[in-house]
Every structure is written in structure tokens, then in C-alpha cells.
Amino acid sequence: MRQTHVGAWPRLEPALLAVTAAALAAGGGAWLAGDAALAHLLWGLGTLCAVPPAVGWVLLSLHHGRTGVDLIAVLALGGTLAVHEYLAGVLIALMLATGRTLEGAAQRRASHDLRALLEHAPRSARRRTAAGVATVPLGEVAVGDLLVVGPGETVPVDGRVEGATATLDESVLSGESLSVERAAGETVRSGVVNAGGAFELRATAAEQDSTYASIVRLAGQAGAESAPVVRLADRYAVWFLPLTLAVAALAWLLSGSAVRAVAVLVVATPCPLLLAAPVAIVSGISRASRLGVVMRDGGALENLGRARTLLLDKTGTLTRGRPQVLDVVGAPGWQPADVLRLAASLDQYSPHVLAGAIVDTAHDRKLVLPMPSHVTEEPGQGATGSVDGRRVCVGRLTAPGDRPSWARAVDNRALLDGAAVAWLTVDGCPVGAVLLRDPLRRDAPRTLRELRAAGIERLLMLTGDRAEPAHEVGAVLGLDDVRAGLDPAGKVAVVRAEREHAVTVMVGDGVNDAPALAAADVGVAMGARGSTASSEAADIVLTTDRVDRLADAVVIAVRARRIAVQSALGGMVLSLAAMAAAAFGLLPPAAGALLQEAIDVAVILNALRALRVDQSARPALTPAAEALIHRFAAEHDDLQDVIEAVHGAADRLSDGPGPQSLAAVEEAHRLLTERLLPHEYAEEHHLYPALAPVLGGPEATATMSRAHTEIERLSRRIATHLRLAHAEGGLAPGQLDDLRSCLYGLHTVLRLHFTQEEENYFSLAQ
Known part of the structure; x- marks a missing residue:
């Protein structure tokens, strides 16, 4: 990805595009009016205007150690002026300006601003002395000082709790939403927030050696390591540039005509390379933005299309981020x-x-x-x-x-x-x-399956949480690896290790994730509820609170990158054919420039295919189906007490076949009959038929329908037990084992069934 011109002359490319387009149009008007001399003058001036910036771009490329295909354009511009082929020259100038403008729009990279990190960082501390409590600049805090941290304040430096237990919100560092308690003598890291009453802290590190200061440094260092992607044109220039010069020189030597050499340079002007990749990339970025996926530049999309390893934070990314x-x-x-x-x-x-x-x-x-x-x-x-x-x-x-x-x-x-x-x-x-x-996101399992289908080969979870809940989440989602108990530095270390093996994407939503996002080849921030720091350190921001948009973005990126390569290679093949024709004198410079324009149009039209929706993508829901999903999702939330009542009745049977046990089972059966079974019936006869066309036919919901049958069977069995109990004047001891099995079994089936519906069906809706 070329970045030498971005930011150096931010308005040059659009100005050059306007000048060359105006010169071409004005010259065309003069030609139609019969004033050929004025037309050539205007076209020549347009060509001449493009020479200085084109030379500047080439010199900048050489300064950065790259010999790009822009050199061909400079030689073609000079050649057309030398042999007085001004129309060909202004066409080349227009193509060059167009390519540069598109490239600048597609690839201008936003800086990795760490303003949010710095704003959160404390600048002072309250130090306790013999004379009382005094506020001092943070830089004056020394190891051993006794500090006072009030409610809602940020812990200024690393230290140990003195006296009363401290209740802390450590989400800034760990990403975990639940507050934790630190007893006297336990260590506390800077950057966490006091979620309880005031407590005293014995400083164990100065400002520059504390945890939060290191986070800011890590983010800056990691961002500096994210090298830009070299654009397609520069990659192919290694062989395309010397080939073009050799063909032009050979045509001149064999024919003795400099015009043939210029014609070769004109048709070899690498506008398919300059235009194809940027147009396809910009189209992919535009397509992704419609889904709430904001990409900072074309490099992010290209890297996302090549990614094979995906690392995900847990809290707020794979889970909902709220208890x-x-x-x-x-x-x-x-x-x-x-x-x-x-x-x-x-x-x-x-x-x-x-x-x-x-x-x-x-x-x-x-x-x-x-x-x-x-x-x-x-x-x-x-x-x-x-x-x-x-x-x-x-x-x-x-x-x-x-x-x-x-x-x-x-x-x-x-x-x-x-x-x-x-x-x-x-x-x-x-x-x-x-x-x-903190529960899993409903769309997380589907998203990970779609990511694997899109080409992601390795999925890891990085979290500051404890190992036990982290590994449980990893097992449920089928992740390849889980790394728990990580601080920001630990996450960065894992990201760097994975980058050595494959193009790596990191997804997170908290301030603690910002260094890891910046260290990855592609950083993706959950921007809808995530921190400003994570969004600003990321290459891609998900503006909707849906992680499944990442899977859509990967599919779009893979397709856009494939179209970009196809367009570039297709344009090059056509340019090579035109070069051969020009070398044999079959294409004069002006005709060659027009042919090159036709090639450019074909290349651009092909690249614009990246704007279209991939037919293999997930089909859209009808408004009626989406309304049904929202209805039944709300009913799921409302039915949680029914599921709890079933489990509670099974637990109560452990006390024996007494009146309280019978009452608990009767209440559970009443809830099943009045609320849950009508819900399941409505799903079977309304929701599933509405979703069948989206999911590929009735067979797609057959397994879930079988779960409905099992729920109804177990409910009938419980009803039979109740009839027997009423006939006998109470539950018999011989009923307890089977009735308890029915209730526990029904509870398990309901939990699994609800989870499957939420993951596979409800996650389809906005």
C-alpha cells in the first residue's frame, strides 16, 4: 500500500484530476470547432501539468526504496511531448490523476490516536502525609508513598491496598465487567477505577513504571510496527517495468521510429494497475460500510482478505459485556x-x-x-x-x-x-x-462457523478472566486455543507470536485491548459499546453491536481482493497485447491511448463488481420473519422463570414425596401448560415456516422440530405422574425417580433448545 504521497500533498491529486479533465475537454471542444492548433496547445498544457507531480511521485518512491510503475507513466508523458502526441499525453495525464485520486481515497490511513488512553490516565494523586492529605502531580509520587483513592477515582500508580478492602472496576485492564475486591496487602494496578468506598494505597511503582503508562507505550510501539501493505502495482512492477522498457527500446531500434517506442509506453501506462485495485478496494469498503463495518483504509481490507488467524477478546466481544x-x-x-x-x-x-x-x-x-x-x-x-x-x-x-x-x-x-x-x-x-x-452473544457461534467457512483457519480467545470460565467459553464455541489471565502486555505478546505464522486479526472492545489491536495486522474494535481507545487503535470498527458483521466483512474482503487481483491481471494482459501491437506499428500513440482508456473502463467495470452483494451470502430476512424472530426472542426472555420452575421442582423432589414437592411439580406443570407449550406450538407453526426459505427449506428446521416433540413428550409424562398422584392422594415414593428424571431432562432439553434457537435463528435478525 503506497503511502508516500498521502498527507504530503493532500489536495494535489484532486487538483491535477480537475486540470487534466478540463484540458482534455477544452481541447476536445477546440478540435470540434476546427481549431487544431488550440486543441494541441490545451492538450499539451494538460500533459505538461502532469509531469512535475508525476516526477515527484517517482522520486518519492525511489527515496523509499521502491521503483514503481509510475516511472512508465513519466516516460510516456515525456515521450508524447517529445513526439508531439499531445492528445495521447493528456489522456495519460488524466488516467494518472484518476488513479492517484482513487488510490488516495482508498488508502489514506487514519492515525492511531491514543487520545482516549491519555484522557483516562490520572495526572495527579492524593498523598497522605503527617500534615494531612495533599494533591500532588503524578510525577512526584514515589515508591512507598501512602495515597488515598476516593470513590470513582482512577488508581494513579501500582500499589498495595492498606487497611480496608477495596472494591475495584478493573475492566480498563482486564476487560471484565464484574467488579473485584482486593483485601489489605493485595496488589492493585494503575488505571483501574475505585468502585467502592475510599481506600488507602501504598505505592509500589512510580508513574513511568506503572501498568497504565506501559499500556500507552505498548499501543504506540505496536502501532509503529504495523507496516503498510505494498500495493499490487508495485509488486508487479518488478517485472512489468523492465519488460515495458525493453519492448519500447526494441521497437525503436528495429523500426528506427521513436513514435513506436512512445506508443509502447502509452499502451503500457499501468492505469489498470493504478485503477483496478483501488476501485475494487473502495467498492469493498463501501459495501462493508453498509453493514456497519468501517474500514480506515484499503490496507485493512486487503489484510483482512488474507487473514488466516483470528484472536478475540472475551468480554464484550464473544460475550455481551453485561452481567x-x-x-x-x-x-x-x-x-x-x-x-x-x-x-x-x-x-x-x-x-x-x-x-x-x-x-x-x-x-x-x-x-x-x-x-x-x-x-x-x-x-x-x-x-x-x-x-x-x-x-x-x-x-x-x-x-x-x-x-x-x-x-x-x-x-x-x-x-x-x-x-x-x-x-x-x-x-x-x-x-x-x-x-x-456474562452470557455469550447469541450470534457468536454462528459467526465463528462463518469465519471458518470464509478462510480463517485458527481461532483463539484472549482474556484477562480466570481460566475456568474462559475454557468453558472456548469449549462451547469450539475455539482452537484459549489464553486466560492475560494483561495488555500478555495479549500483545500472543498477537506478535501469531503474526509470525500468518496474517492475524485481533478483535476487542476495551481500552485494555488497544495495544493488541494496534499490534495485529488488522485490529477490529467493537465500536458500538467499546472504548474510544480501542476504536482509534483499530483498523476496522464495527459500529453495530453485532460480532457477526465481522464474518460478513471477511467475506467481502476476500471477494474484493480477488476482484482487485483479477482486474489488475486482466488489464495487464490486455496492455501486453496492446504493447505488441504498438511495437509492430499497428497502434499509433493517440489510438493506443484511446485503447488504453477502453481497457481502463473494462477494468473499472469489473472492479465495481465488488459493490454487488455476493449471491452466496446469507439471504435477507423478510420483514414478517424478522418481526417473528423479535417476538419469540422476547418470549424466550419471559419464559426463563418457567425453566427455573422446572429445575426447582426437580430439586424439591429430593426432599421426598411430600405436599410441598407435589405443589412444586403442579406449579411447574401449570407454567408449562399455560405458557411454554403454546410458545413452542407457535414457533412450530409460525416461526419455522417463515424461516425455512431463508435457511434452505423445511429440512433446515427438522432438528429443532424434533426438540419440540421431545418437550411435549416429557410434559405429557409429567402430567401423567400428576394424575397418578391425585388418584393416590399424593406422590408415591416409586414415582420420584422417574418424575425427577423427567423434570431434569426437560430442563436440559429446554436450555439446549433455547440456546440453539437463539444462536441459529434469532441471531439472523438485527
Whole structure:
């Protein structure tokens, strides 16, 4: 990718294009008016105007160690002036200016601005001394100083927590949305945000040696390593340039006519090379932008089309980046809906990220939330207040060593699922828990399959999260490798290692990802919700919050690059044929220039094919099908409490065949009959027929229809158990094993079925 002229003379190419076009048009008008002398004068002036900038471009290329095909254009311009073929000269000048203007539009690269990183960086610190607390410039902080970090402030330097536990938002560095707690003596890195109350920090590093300063340096160094892609014309110039000069010299020597040599240079003017690649690349960029994929330059698209390795951040890229309620658990005698209602009621006043997820889930489930009173919140502990006349607390359990068996089961579940837990305490007694986790994006599995189909051979996930949840995500998505517990420097190291083997793409959304994005051959930022720093360090920005647009962009890039190569090579073959004709005197310079224009038109028309939608691409949904997807996706969210009720009824059977167990099963069956089975019936008879044409026919939904049959079968079996229980006056011990198996089996089938529909069907919609 040529960059020698970009930024040096930013307005030269458009000005030259305007001058040469005006000279050609004015000369044509004079020729038609019968004034041949004026026509030649105007064409000659147009040709002459192109010589200085063309020579300048060649000299710049030579200065950068490249001998580009622009040298042929300079020789052709000089030759036409020498033999008075002014019409041919102005045509060459116009082609050269057009190619340069298109190339500048396609390849002008935006700088990797790190302004967001710098704006987030702290510039001062509050240092505690014998005289009190004083604000000092960050550069004056020394190792061993005792600093005070207030609520919402950014930790200024690396250090250790002193005294009270610190609650921190480390998403800037790790990318993880959940806050973490650091006890006294634990290390804290600069750049993280205090999400709790004020705490004291003992500095262990000065400003220049702290974590956040190193992130800024890494991003700058990595960006400097991203070498531009040499454009197609320069690659082929290695043999095309000497071949052209040899043919022109041979034609002159054998015929004794300098005009033949000029004619060879005219038809050899590499406008198919100058035009084909930029037009195809610009067309690909334009096509991608319609899907919400913004590419900074043609080099990004060309590299994306050659990429074979893709590295993805986890949080906000493969996952939604926002915690979501995974499950609600009630103590014996408490229903999950009551637990969620009380927790959400109190959390209405809390700004915590987990509180927002709990409240949103309660609203989705149409729960009526009373307003709490006397609400207080202790950072790192949770919120306390009055709801319905009862003292309610949501947050941590204050006595972790004195937990009932159901609470220990919640802890085990949280460990297995990599979930956070918000405990609900009523009048001093724990009565339930809400488990939250950052879920996978619905479109992530489909996207990764499409990326492999588009030519990506290796998929890796890089994350600052713990190994257990990271490897679970990797297993679900079928990734080739997972690297967990990485800081920004670790991500950059992995990117550099992968670049040694293949063209590498890095996808991320946080400030912590900016250095890795800049280090990759192609950096892709999730710009809809991602940080400004990641967007500015990236080559490609996804402006919609859909990672599947990346798969579309890869397909577009591969196709645009293939069309660019086809157009360039096709134009060269035609130019070689024209060179042979000119060498034998069959093409005078003016006719050769017109033929070259015809070749250019053919090349451009072929390159514009990159604007068209690839027929093999995913077909578009009809408005009716998209509306149905939105309807049933909303119903999925609304039915989560039904799935929980099925699992809860199975758990309750472990207590024996008592009245409470029977009541739990009856309630689960009522929810199945009144809400879930009508939903499945509507999907089968409305959604699936609407999607069948998009997915390739009715067979595409056959597997999902089979799941509907299994859900109905298990529901009927549960109903049969209930009829038997009513006939016998209660559940019999012999029913427990089969009924429990039916309920657990139905819960598993529903979870899998919902996930498959969300990944394969619902992800198709906007």
C-alpha cells in the first residue's frame, strides 16, 4: 500500500484530476470547432501539468526504496511531448490523476490516536502525609508513598491496598465487567477505577513504571510496527517495468521510429494497475460500510482478505459485556420469583452493575417492584433497606462460615458456572441468591462457523478472566486455543507470536485491548459499546453491536481482493497485447491511448463488481420473519422463570414425596401448560415456516422440530405422574425417580433448545 504521497500533498491529486479533465475537454471542444492548433496547445498544457507531480511521485518512491510503475507513466508523458502526441499525453495525464485520486481515497490511513488512553490516565494523586492529605502531580509520587483513592477515582500508580478492602472496576485492564475486591496487602494496578468506598494505597511503582503508562507505550510501539501493505502495482512492477522498457527500446531500434517506442509506453501506462485495485478496494469498503463495518483504509481490507488467524477478546466481544441473571435460587419455603422481586425492589436505587441486571430481569419477567425505603449501600458489601415492611439486604453474606446446605450448593454452582452471587437476606436470615454471569452473544457461534467457512483457519480467545470460565467459553464455541489471565502486555505478546505464522486479526472492545489491536495486522474494535481507545487503535470498527458483521466483512474482503487481483491481471494482459501491437506499428500513440482508456473502463467495470452483494451470502430476512424472530426472542426472555420452575421442582423432589414437592411439580406443570407449550406450538407453526426459505427449506428446521416433540413428550409424562398422584392422594415414593428424571431432562432439553434457537435463528435478525 503506497503511502508516500498521502498527507504530503493532500489536495494535489484532486487538483491535477480537475486540470487534466478540463484540458482534455477544452481541447476536445477546440478540435470540434476546427481549431487544431488550440486543441494541441490545451492538450499539451494538460500533459505538461502532469509531469512535475508525476516526477515527484517517482522520486518519492525511489527515496523509499521502491521503483514503481509510475516511472512508465513519466516516460510516456515525456515521450508524447517529445513526439508531439499531445492528445495521447493528456489522456495519460488524466488516467494518472484518476488513479492517484482513487488510490488516495482508498488508502489514506487514519492515525492511531491514543487520545482516549491519555484522557483516562490520572495526572495527579492524593498523598497522605503527617500534615494531612495533599494533591500532588503524578510525577512526584514515589515508591512507598501512602495515597488515598476516593470513590470513582482512577488508581494513579501500582500499589498495595492498606487497611480496608477495596472494591475495584478493573475492566480498563482486564476487560471484565464484574467488579473485584482486593483485601489489605493485595496488589492493585494503575488505571483501574475505585468502585467502592475510599481506600488507602501504598505505592509500589512510580508513574513511568506503572501498568497504565506501559499500556500507552505498548499501543504506540505496536502501532509503529504495523507496516503498510505494498500495493499490487508495485509488486508487479518488478517485472512489468523492465519488460515495458525493453519492448519500447526494441521497437525503436528495429523500426528506427521513436513514435513506436512512445506508443509502447502509452499502451503500457499501468492505469489498470493504478485503477483496478483501488476501485475494487473502495467498492469493498463501501459495501462493508453498509453493514456497519468501517474500514480506515484499503490496507485493512486487503489484510483482512488474507487473514488466516483470528484472536478475540472475551468480554464484550464473544460475550455481551453485561452481567445477566443466570439463575435465581430460593431457600426452602421461598419461591425464586419472590427472591427476585425483593432483590430487584431494593436494587432499584443501586448504581452497581449487578443491581442493574437484577432489576432488568425482574422487569422482563413482569414482576411488580415496590419502592424501598431507608436504603443505604456499603461499598463492597451491598445494599440494605426496607421492602414491604421487612429489612432486606442484597449483596455479600456477612457470615460465610455459617451457611446452610442450600447456600453451600449455590457457592458450588457459582464456582462451576463462573458466576457472581448476589445474596438476599430478609430480617437477618439468608433466603435466596441470584447468580449472574456474562452470557455469550447469541450470534457468536454462528459467526465463528462463518469465519471458518470464509478462510480463517485458527481461532483463539484472549482474556484477562480466570481460566475456568474462559475454557468453558472456548469449549462451547469450539475455539482452537484459549489464553486466560492475560494483561495488555500478555495479549500483545500472543498477537506478535501469531503474526509470525500468518496474517492475524485481533478483535476487542476495551481500552485494555488497544495495544493488541494496534499490534495485529488488522485490529477490529467493537465500536458500538467499546472504548474510544480501542476504536482509534483499530483498523476496522464495527459500529453495530453485532460480532457477526465481522464474518460478513471477511467475506467481502476476500471477494474484493480477488476482484482487485483479477482486474489488475486482466488489464495487464490486455496492455501486453496492446504493447505488441504498438511495437509492430499497428497502434499509433493517440489510438493506443484511446485503447488504453477502453481497457481502463473494462477494468473499472469489473472492479465495481465488488459493490454487488455476493449471491452466496446469507439471504435477507423478510420483514414478517424478522418481526417473528423479535417476538419469540422476547418470549424466550419471559419464559426463563418457567425453566427455573422446572429445575426447582426437580430439586424439591429430593426432599421426598411430600405436599410441598407435589405443589412444586403442579406449579411447574401449570407454567408449562399455560405458557411454554403454546410458545413452542407457535414457533412450530409460525416461526419455522417463515424461516425455512431463508435457511434452505423445511429440512433446515427438522432438528429443532424434533426438540419440540421431545418437550411435549416429557410434559405429557409429567402430567401423567400428576394424575397418578391425585388418584393416590399424593406422590408415591416409586414415582420420584422417574418424575425427577423427567423434570431434569426437560430442563436440559429446554436450555439446549433455547440456546440453539437463539444462536441459529434469532441471531439472523438485527
